[in-house]
Amino acid sequence: MTKSMIALDHIELTLGSGASSVHVLKDVSLRINSGQSVGIVGPSGSGKSTLLMVLAGLEQVDSGSVEIAGEKLEKMNEDEAAAFRGRNIGIVFQSFHLIPNMTALENVAVPLELAGNPDAFAIAERVLAAVGLADRVTHYPGELSGGEQQRVAIARALAPSPKILIADEPTGNLDTATGKQIADLLFEKQKELGLTLVLVTHDASLAGRCDREIRVRSGRIEADEDAPELAKTA
């Protein structure tokens, strides 16, 4: 039986309160194996981004169990969850979210520095070279193209050697050609490093490149092409 990197059991999540509350995730259970790439798709407001946030330990569930890399996230406070993310999870955002006053190198070094890694800058330089930005290390985000900024963001996510890579619409703000290059880079690194990749996308072709596709609708998993596997690992 393959070991699960991500295990969600019967999670429930409601956001807001009173009349404005929204039941975002409803009895969601999910297993994702180590090294697997999973594309989460669904219409806007279906709960896919919230699911991603739960996996990243950024959103606490109301009930159910969230076990990532063998650790129970629902028992962690905010700072413990932050430290856990630093150790295990790399995140790539649709809008890159680079820190504007830091160079590409410094942006990539941030999670390593936060983890107390003494070789932060040397590692960051190598990772930037690995994503094809060796000649852009001293550039500020404002001096880089959208594709280059997303490469820096991927380098930043990969630099601390996470077990899991989470990507939220990683090509959503890019043109088709650049989007394809970024997707190629993501999958290349996922394979090369044996990462578990979970990405949320509206792009069917991008989702199609994943080992497994999960369709979310109204807060529930509507379709999971890897359901038999899920049954096996449960």
Add this chain to the structure above:
Amino acid sequence: MSESSPSRATPSLKLALAFALREMRSGLAGFYIFLACIALGVAAIGGVNSVANAVSAGISSQGQNILGGDLRFQLNQREVNPDERAFLESKGRVAVSANMRSMARLPDGSDQSLVELKAVDGAYPLYGSLVTTPAGDDEALFAEMNGAYGAAVAQVLLDRLNLKLGDRVLVGEKTFELRAVIDNEPDLLSDGFGFAPRMMVSLAGLDAAGLVQPGSLVEHSYKIALPAGSSEAALTEIRDQAKDKFPQAGWSIRGRTNAAPSLSANIERFSQFLTLVGLTALIVGGVGVANAVRAYIDAKRGVIATFKSLGAPGWFVIAVYLSQILIIALLGIAVGLVLAAIIPYVSGYALQNVLPIAAKGGFFPGALAWAALFGFLTTLAFAILPLGRARDVPATALFREQGFEQRGWPKPAYLLAAGVVIAVLCGLAVLFSYDRRIAIIFIGAVAFSFVVLRGVSLAVQWLARRAPRVRSTALRLAIGNIHRPGALTPSVVLSLGLGLTLLVTLALIDGSLRHQLAGNLPERAPNFFFVDIQSRQVDAFKEVLQKSAPNGKIVSAPMLRGRIVALNGTDVTKLTIPPEGAWVLRGDRGITYAKNVPENSALTKGDWWPADYTGEPLVSFSAEEATNLGLKVGDTVTVNVLGRNVTARIANLRQLQWESLAINFVMVFSPNTFAGAPHAWLATLTDPTSTAQEEAAVMRNVTQAFPAVTTVRVKDAITIANELVGQLAVAIRAAASVALVASILVLGGALAAGNRARVHDAVVLKTLGATRRTLIKAFSLEYMLLGLSTAIFALLAGGAAAWYIVVRVMTLPAYFQPEVGVMTVIIALVLTVGFGLAGTWRILGQKAAPILRNL
């Protein structure tokens, strides 16, 4: 690529500082108001205290010159006896002088002037030098030649009587030749510079003038130059010996280290008042700090969320931004300290006409550290709460691409931290203030103002929300802008309200004081005071006076000088007295005796003594001063009069009307207390219908008939007091304007921040068909309504504060000043509409399309 360390360490403060410095690479944009506010407040507090230190340092470094000796023994109305003189002369070289007020009159009797007469001996001055034009020695300046003694005088006396050097004047019964103008009198500060021009003569000249009679108000000073190198311990030893050997002497002894205690105390008191005004500037500036930090944190929410998503704990995020805020605060403090360090040098020049002492510049680390500490604590106090919100920025917002707006209060830990810093700030302000009661009132007033201003902004918004729908589009937009979420109302009301309220308060106090002193003398205020009337002359004097002013009312009272030495048998030097009561114990006070309750006073407790009372000495004490000194009916007061200690029991308390300017004494004794003691009389003449010419005639007649009687015209005294108040008012206004400048800076910052937010509105309204004219009208109306409501609040709050200080603290009648109200409204409107439109104008000039694309 899997190269990171497997173990995870906690990020360090050093890393937080490194991140903070990286974040600050984009410069200080958005922090200039913050910087200016802190720099201004620190400069005001540091500058005021440095100047006070410079003056105090001047006093102590020139102690020997200012005092005219190492030690000064001063006696009122009597000279030392042979034993006392022998004691003083055994200690060092002694210089003797006498000070009194008198009249200098022209030989033809056509004019006269009050003078501060100082008679010196050949040893004068022991330290420093008397500089005159022309220069001359003791003999040349003061000796009797050709039937006249010599005198050196202040230039102002020559100007006043239209005289030149070589001319003669009469003082008492003797003619004096004016031989020189005094350029520098080294011990002027300790001998008192006061209401009249200086006239310096010899002791022999004073004797010849026949002015010193039993009971005359004359101070005899014995200044001693100790052998060179005498220590402070030697000074203390001599003081102790003098007290032990002559316990009844009643002399006041002063050393070179405390040469001008009254001036020192006044400077300290005034500088601490100005420090509080400076602190107001800093607190007003603190609002600017809070605005700047809030805006900065708002702009950085995306970065904060990113840090968190990358594994940064909450405390680390706070550390990064707190470091940035403190770095900027330190920069502001540094700028403020540089300005503060320069101020003593600049003000030394400005003060040379006000203070008779060379207030040299200087570097005063203590005063600067004090200002820096206030600046630092104020920054912390105002930055903690907006910083606390950074801790709560959710990283999830990065996924949802949502806004980061946060409402409600920060976490309790940050409220607690802000509370602790504010408590420390208040504690320090109170602990180191001269008058803690005033400092506590100040803090209470500031806290109250914050609460009330918040209430005012809520009320204005509430009213705007409930305002009836108006037809004018511009007015409707303006009213809507006042109450909608994110409106400018709270920040404008708070920033402008604090500064404007302070300005109104000070303007009203100043106006009331001036009105009281200048234009609105009490109806019953006398026209003249006459002192040093000999007992045997009283009836003749009254006769001459009544002839000169047939409609005038004459009031007279016996007057002695006495110093309180003990209360209920306890030496007053061992008592702790609150500042408001200390003046009664400072030096000699005029005292009197009376058979009946004096005019202008009413008994509040106890009974008056019978007209033929002969028992133990009794005293009637002023009720307010008794309360301040903790005295009640039945307590005892020991007074040293003419070298004799007299203990009297308090028989009753009286309510006095000091503001009537009539004859008032803190202590009125039963007549038997001073039976047989030599004394002079004091008289007043009150004639509300008297003209200037009639007053001049009264002065002339009295001075000619009674040359030894000193005449003080109340209007002249008031004019001098007015000048003093004017000088103080300049300093107060300067400090208040610093607070107003801080207020304007904060207002400018708040309006600029508001303008950024309303780019969206303006552009959307323009795309929907609003003309620039409509928008300008709407914004102008909004700023006018805000300015007007703030001005109304400032007038009400400032009026109430000024009324309390004038009526309750100063016990003067309040005076309605409509011009202050008009000025306040104008200032408020100019500031709000001016600043507001200055920013909005730029927005309105922009094309809609590019802005819409970037919204």
